[in-house]
Amino acid sequence: MRRYFIAGNWKMNKTVAEALELVEGLKKEVSGVAHRVMVAPPFTALDAVAKSLKGSEIILGAQNMSDQESGAHTGEVSVLMLKDLGVEVVILGHSERRLIYGESDEFINRKVRLAISRGLEVILCVGETLEQREAGKAEAVVEGQLAGSLKDVSEADLKKVTIAYEPVWAIGTGKTATPGDADAIHKAVRKKISGLYSAQAAEDLVIQYGGSVKPDNAKELMGMENIDGALVGGAALKLDSFVPIVKFDA
Numbered sequence: 557m558r559r560y561f562i563a564g565n566w567k568m569n570k571t572v573a574e575a576l577e578l579v580e581g582l583k584k585e586v587s588g589v590a591h592r593v594m595v596a597p598p599f600t601a602l603d604a605v606a607k608s609l610k611g612s613e614i615i616l617g618a619q620n621m622s623d624q625e626s627g628a629h630t631g632e633v634s635v636l637m638l639k640d641l642g643v644e645v646v647i648l649g650h651s652e653r654r655l656i657y658g659e660s661d662e663f664i665n666r667k668v669r670l671a672i673s674r675g676l677e678v679i680l681c682v683g684e685t686l687e688q689r690e691a692g693k694a695e696a697v698v699e700g701q702l703a704g705s706l707k708d709v710s711e712a713d714l715k716k717v718t719i720a721y722e723p724v725w726a727i728g729t730g731k732t733a734t735p736g737d738a739d740a741i742h743k744a745v746r747k748k749i750s751g752l753y754s755a756q757a758a759e760d761l762v763i764q765y766g767g768s769v770k771p772d773n774a775k776e777l778m779g780m781e782n783i784d785g786a787l788v789g790g791a792a793l794k795l796d797s798f799v800p801i802v803k804f805d806a
């Protein structure tokens with residue numbers, strides 16, 4: 557049985573004081589919720605949020621990490637630095653990293669393997685652009701991203717990976733994939749994982765949907781057979797939108 561996993565990606569938002577205000581409220585509101593709940597603050601707020609989350613079930617995530625262990629990499633943050641702060645999950649391959657910063661599947665794959673080897677869980681993001689969707693290539697693009705980003709990741713290590721399907725055209729745009737369209741790609745993801753690994757690995761895989769998830773569409777999206785949670789951007793920045801998403805089935 558897959559457990560719902562709902563994660564908030566705060567992106568480049570929130571000072572330390574703002575991050576603490578949000579997480580303090582969240583702790584009260586989501587205590588006792590059956591789903592896995594995660595927040596991914598910016599690097600600068602990780603330490604403060606980690607301290608605030610001590611004893612809470614809310615999981616601490618980071619939004620990115622270096623593909624290198626240590627050394628002369630100005631401006632980068634390493635996997636051990638994240639672990640040191642109590643981070644448990646790292647988001648990798650977000651479309652903003654792929655498209656704005658030119659991250660390739662090969663580069664993301666190095667990060668995925670490094671994160672897992674050092675004991676972090678990974679949320680691996682995949683998704684097509686509008687141009688790719690309109691050209692009928694959505695499934696092929698996502699399948700290629702999966703194969704490339706998961707290269708040399710063993711079936712045992714795949715248990716540490718959640719996939720987030722985030723159609724690029726739905727991120728921060730207010731446009732959401734219809735539940736049916738999203739579920740079709742989630743199904744294709746499961747099929748690809750079944751081919752790369754096994755039917756059991758595909759069945760166990762948690763697949764989040766991301767792209768303008770809001771309180772008013774969360775229930776319908778997560779009611780779909782292959783949608784096991786959400787990766788939430790804009791709506792994760794406020795309690796009054798993130799809490800109803802986390803409690804979509806209350």
Ligand code: PEP
Pocket residue numbers: 565722726727728729730766767768769787788789790791
């Ligand atoms: C995201 O960037 O992961 C995301 C899904 O953003 P939004 O919810 O704002 O579309």
